[in-house]
Amino acid sequence: MRHALLRITLAIGCLCGLLLSRKLWLSSRSYPLTPVYEKLPPIPPPFDYVPFVALLLLLVIIAINSRPLVPIVAFLVVGLFLCLSDQSRLQPWFYQYAIMLAAFAFYLRNNPDEHNQRVLLNTCRLIIAASYFWSGLQKIGVGFTDRIFPSLINPYLNFVLGKVHLLPRPLILAIPLIEVGIGIGLLTRRFRNLSVVLALMTHLLILALLIPLKRNSVVWPWNIAMAAFAFILFWRASDFSMRDVLLPRKLGFQAVVMILFLIMPLLSFVNLWDSYLSASLYSGNIEAAVIDVSESAKQRLPPAIQSHVQPSRTTSKLQISPTRWSLVELNVPSYPERRIFMNVAKTICAYGQEPSDVILTIYAKPNRWNGSRATRSYQCAEL
DSSP states (O other): OHHHHHHHHHHHHHHHHHHHTGGGGOSSSSSOOOOSSTTOOOOOTTTTHHHHHHHHHHHHHHHHOSSOHHHHHHHHHHHHHHHHHOGGGOOHHHHHHHHHHHHHHHHSSSOOOHHHHHHHHHHHHHHHHHHHHHHHHHHOSHIIIIIIHHHHHHHHHHHHHSSOOOOOHHHHHHHHHHHHHHHHHTTSSSSHHHHHHHHHHHHHHHHHHHTTTTOOGGGHHHHHHHHHHHHHHHTTOOSOOHHHHHSOSSOTHHHHHIIIIIIHHHHGGGTSSOGGGTTOTTSSOSOEEEEEEOHHHHHHSOHHHHTTEEEOSSSSOEEEOHHHHHHHHHSSOOOOOHHHHHHHHHHHHTTOOSTTSEEEEEEOOOOTTTOOOOEEEEEGGGO
């Protein structure tokens, strides 16, 4: 019963995410595609709708079919191709859904007996527990306490109190520590149910902060799905131990999951693994970038890109924020990696004539304790 509910929740959650980020999966858009291999050609419109619609239909079949091996494999093949065609599609929610669906395909491919179902559930439990654990660790620092969480909570505090109000750092710091505790507690028998309750409360808080201000709607269904995952996989589940999840007798696909979700995120702290593959969304612990554009270069930009050129808040320059551009057009944040920012800037460089017409500035991840960032600027010839 648990694995059936999990499969349906996975399919519906991913379906909602795709529908809310439709243009992300198409080639007919102004925000540049960043393929893994630069000579990989984009799918020309209107044929770019074919794989997108295929993903939607496959998810419907996965949700209603109790033995969905073929549609899951087809979904993973199409999804992998689209992510190879544009790395920005590797959003954290899609990455998590895809790996969980891959676990279904691996463990239920031949004989979906009780043992395989149990191992499948434990593999998905590892993904969810590790996601909470690393999400909490990523948020420990002033990037979250001083910038991200205040930007979410202060509009409500200011409305109630009628003035700018800042919560004390220690109070905000409790949030990531609770997330770390949820990740660990879900794997313990003693604190499992309590951790599920805390997880549900966490996602209710996130939705309460995001929905009224209509922020980042693509993660609304993901938060609902995560709450459902916590309940389905862990609530009153006394038939597994921490050892079953972390030290199984036979690893199989669970070993792959352990590497991807438990080990590799550690490398993100030394920039050897992508932030979005390390549960860093809304952590404040990611790279950022702006693209300075001269007035003459702006006039040569296509209208679809011109609309994303804004005056800088701190200087007299005109700037393009890749994050804002991506959010406005694709309804997802820009994939926060240097190679993505450089590719976006190269697209703008095609409309520059002088070296100073287009300048990309990349801000490294902030120092956890004082928030300072190293910066580096690139002219078009360096991209």
